[in-house]
Amino acid sequence: MNLIKTQSYFPTIFDEFFKDNWNINLTNDNFVSPSYNIKENDKEFVIELAIPGKENTDFNIEIQNKILLVSVNDENKNSNYTYNRQEFGFHKFEKSFDLPISIETNKVTSYYRNGVLTIKLPKRKEYQNTAKQIVEVKN
Known part of the structure; x- marks a missing residue:
């Protein structure tokens, strides 16, 4: 009894039609890229990458x-x-x-917890939002 589902090496027309992204072959088992989120607030950008089963020492982060x-x-x-x-x-x-020019690259920090690598990218002071400015639209 075989517990492994076999998959044909030859794609069918249905494989092409049901792909999530038509520009990338997602059925290729060699395609590995973690899912990620990018968030922003007034002071920083935050990138979160879902990478389970690693240790802090497994990562290389370079700018x-x-x-x-x-x-x-x-x-x-x-x-x-x-x-x-x-x-x-x-x-x-x-x-x-x-990275945008607004990032203060010498103050980037990161940590790894619960399978998520978080990278904090602080904005330079001149790019931080201080007060909201409303611009009036005139006739």
């Missing part, structure tokens, strides 16, 4: 030329198991974000 690069590479970690199917977890990935 160069206004590009934030987040990567993980733990392919060499030993495991007592061989996966027959794996639908979550990332052994290797890179994700980059273009």
Whole structure:
């Protein structure tokens, strides 16, 4: 008895029609990129990446030329198991974000809790919203 669902290597017309994103082949098992949220308030941007099963030391976060690069590479970690199917977890990935000029790059912080990597990107003081200004529309 086989517990692993087999999948044809040849896509059907229905595979193309029911894809979530027609520009990316999401049925490819090699495509790994974590889901993420980007939030903003008056003082900072916050990026949250859903990356389960990691440790703080598994992450590399770099900023160069206004590009934030987040990567993980733990392919060499030993495991007592061989996966027959794996639908979550990332052994290797890179994700980059273009940063606006408003970010104070030397004050970026990050932490990892409960499977979520959070990166806080503070805004420079001159870009922080202090008071809302209403502009009147005239005839």
